Amino acid sequence: MTIRNDEMEQQSAQAFSCREDRLPEIRARSFDSPAGTAAIPNLLSADHQSLLKGIATLVEWGNGKGAVFTEGEDASFIYTVASGMVRISRHTESGRRQVLNFVLPGGVFGFPENGIYANSAKPVGDVVLYRLPWNRLTELLQREPQLQSTFMTRLVFDLQRAQSHLLVLGQQNVSQRIASFLLDLMQHEDFYNAGANVLLLPVSRFDLADYLGTAPETVARALARLESDKILVRLSSRQISIPQPQRLSALLQVRRRNH
Amino acid sequence: MTIRNDEMEQQSAQAFSCREDRLPEIRARSFDSPAGTAAIPNLLSADHQSLLKGIATLVEWGNGKGAVFTEGEDASFIYTVASGMVRISRHTESGRRQVLNFVLPGGVFGFPENGIYANSAKPVGDVVLYRLPWNRLTELLQREPQLQSTFMTRLVFDLQRAQSHLLVLGQQNVSQRIASFLLDLMQHEDFYNAGANVLLLPVSRFDLADYLGTAPETVARALARLESDKILVRLSSRQISIPQPQRLSALLQVRRRNH
DNA sequence: CGAAAAATTGACACCAGTCAACGATTGTGG
């Protein structure tokens, strides 16, 4: 019997306090170290950046190893992504995993619920994060209403995205869910080469399936069907060509749940 | 052919600027009118309450008639619920409706996305709301970091709830979704009589189905099955008895998606 | 090059969506 990585994650998540295999190659650096020259992205003014730098620690994670934190842990830090991608997920009582979000540079994650993390956060590939102590951040936000406003804007944005995700999971069939995901990815130049119409998928089929609330097999079949319908071409498992993007969005117009 | 209320809503929502049948019996009152004596709930200090009262208008809606606002409209106001319940929903491109939330007293809704409402808000039964002008609120929050912090806490809370909802829609079968909803409702004393083990359902089957990402017929069948399995008793369509709540939560432990 | 993981394809059962018809409930006007 083969067990995929994330099955084991589920077991540890059910235990809810398992800290094994975490923080393997974490290298905390001072914010003023050479690697700390990267700016905190996402609409932060120079003033706000320096304010955040005062309380932030730059941390890096190796190639997808270990977790930033796991659901159920005590929460002391908020994180913001400098580079790379972080997968946010949560498990049901039955052990199933739902991927809630893929956080891109500029994104914030790790807000505590009653002092503990409700979700798990894991790097997808190499990642650089800024780690902000929650108590010091709240103090700072009290003194800097403008900065707090930026965080609030970010939260409203994340809430809207979660709600869009709810529409995908609640009202779309698997083909439409994939179409929604691809169209979403195409908004990011990091993944979409508009000239060549080539899209890079940064996540595995397992992560994608758990993000879309389905099974990896179903994702594969839906992609195969989309290819036979000439809507896309699978160049490789992580690389697809989308000759006519409007045909993808046309899928979302269909009223019926089946087909 | 019979058309249910919300089918027509879908059509107007697809038009995205239809304002007909809105604001039918809205009665705006000064905050200092007799009806304005009710306190703004939810962890607001007396200071903050009076600050909000300075910019708030008390508005009431009759028995479920009309909408507070519709997706696509220009957004000028934030709302907070004083009494009653508000249903937040959004439509897919194909016209399907997803109910995102049922906002209870103390809840906030109506955050704008690029100046427009991304969702629709409609009263469920009689409702009293506080209407806060967005531009005046942002000014106020700049001057009152503590108040802004309260709003941020509320947003984090709403985000966590949306994420829990994502787990329900993405990973649970219909019986489990209903169990999750019922267990959620049982947390509120307004709806659950723990002594008699009787739960009041404040929403219709249509709203419930759209909230759970399924069809009303499927909800009815799942409830019938739960009753035949002795997990609950339907006293009436809006009233059910739950003799052993732990049997409901036991449903959530099952790993399989089917049955 | 070999082992492990990932991705795909096949087979099959079943949950759930859809259409339809039938009760139950609510509201309204005479």
Added chain:
DNA sequence: CCACAATCGTTGACTGGTGTCAATTTTTCG
């Protein structure tokens, strides 16, 4: 107060989409 209509809720019949298990192919990585 009752007849009537409209809406809501439930049940039936049927089909298709999708979850699960299994096997095979492809890719990754040591």
